Amino acid sequence: MTDNKWLDRWNERYSNNEFAYGTQPNNYLKDQLQKLKTASILFPAEGEGRNAVFAAQLGWNVSAFDISAEGKNKALQLAENNNVKIDYQVGELQNLNFQKEQFDVIALIYAHFPADIKSSIHKMLDTYLCKGGYIIFEAFSKKHLDFVLKDEKVGGPKDIESLFSIEEIKSDFPEYDIIELVETEIELNEGVFHNGTGSVIRFLGKKKIEHFKSNYFS
Numbered sequence: 001m002t003d004n005k006w007l008d009r010w011n012e013r014y015s016n017n018e019f020a021y022g023t024q025p026n027n028y029l030k031d032q033l034q035k036l037k038t039a040s041i042l043f044p045a046e047g048e049g050r051n052a053v054f055a056a057q058l059g060w061n062v063s064a065f066d067i068s069a070e071g072k073n074k075a076l077q078l079a080e081n082n083n084v085k086i087d088y089q090v091g092e093l094q095n096l097n098f099q100k101e102q103f104d105v106i107a108l109i110y111a112h113f114p115a116d117i118k119s120s121i122h123k124m125l126d127t128y129l130c131k132g133g134y135i136i137f138e139a140f141s142k143k144h145l146d147f148v149l150k151d152e153k154v155g156g157p158k159d160i161e162s163l164f165s166i167e168e169i170k171s172d173f174p175e176y177d178i179i180e181l182v183e184t185e186i187e188l189n190e191g192v193f194h195n196g197t198g199s200v201i202r203f204l205g206k207k208k209i210e211h212f213k214s215n216y217f218s
Contacts, residue, residue, distance in 0.1 A: 006114060007067050013193075014048055014070035021047065022191030023078060025054035026109045028138045028202055033058060036134065039104035044093065044125060045111035049075025049086065055107070056084035063103070065089040065096055093124055101130040108137045110194075115161035122172035131209035135173060139164050141183045143199040154188060154196035164201045176205035 013020050025033075029051050033041075038059040043052045046064035048071050056062045056079065064086055066072060072088045079086050089096050106129050113121045129135065140148075140156040142163040148156045157163055166183055181203045188194040 003114070010047070010066070010068040011070045014068050014074055018192060019048050019050065019074065019078075020191050020193050021050060021110075022194075023048075023050050023053075024190070025051050026138060026190065029107055029109050029136055030054065032134075032136045032204055033060070033105075033107075036105065040102065041105040041107060042098070042103045042125075042128065043107050043109070044121070045108075045113065046075060046088070047071045049078045049088070051107060051109050052086045052088070053078050053082050053084060056086050057082060060105075062086040063089075063098070065091065065093065067092060093121055098128045100127055101133075102128050103133060104130055105134045105136060108135065108139065110139050110156075112139060112157050112162050115159065118162070119168070119172050126173060126175075126207075129207055131207050133207050135176065135203060135205045135207070137169065137203035137205075138200055141165065141199045141201045143183065147196070147198050151196050153193075154198045155193040156198060166201060169201060169203050173203075173205055175208050177208055179204040179206060181205070 033055060040061040041055050043064040046052050046066050052062045052064040052075060069090050072090050075088050106125055140163050142160055142165050144156050144163055145160055147154055148158055166181055169181060183199065183201055185197060185199050188196060188198055
């Protein structure tokens with residue numbers, strides 16, 4: 001069950017007129033989506049919808065969810081402003097009506113779930129991805145703690161357990177061909193809350209399937 005303080009935090013953040021993380025898509029997501037054929041995609045913890053709306057503009061069939069109703073309101077506003085439609089649900093993942101192997105891509109962009117459930121969420125999401133489908137992942141690494149303690153403007157959790165390591169990603173997504181899995185420093189300029197130098201994990205993985213020949217990447 002969602003902690004009320006956690007829910008209140010995100011509703012408060014998304015209740016302002018300004019978009020907390022801007023309206024432009026994350027750079028890593030943008031680069032990866034433009035290499036893929038449009039299909040169905042899920043955005044967990046999508047907040048105000050910047051990435052989901054971008055995908056819809058490219059022609060993707062977009063689903064998203066978040067615990068924050070304020071986030072959904074902003075996302076639907078952004079979608080309307082850009083003349084696209086997204087299916088956006090509010091609630092915890094286990095209570096939503098997603099189906100096994102429903103999606104061709106799942107995009108986890110700064111989806112920092114509480115530390116005690118983040119691995120179980122990843123494993124649940126894996127069941128919703130079709131064989132041969134892709135995970136696109138960018139989130140703060142455990143090394144990022146040093147960056148955020150020096151400069152809060154870069155954003156991100158301040159507890160090490162909520163941050164990610166390469167080993168955790170390998171453990172959470174074991175049945176994947178790893179196309180890319182790196183820990184790297186980047187410059188963030190995303191709205192109000194992601195500004196400055198940070199350390200992130202980037203992961204692009206393809207869910208394994210026997211004798212599967214992908215034509216997603218040209």
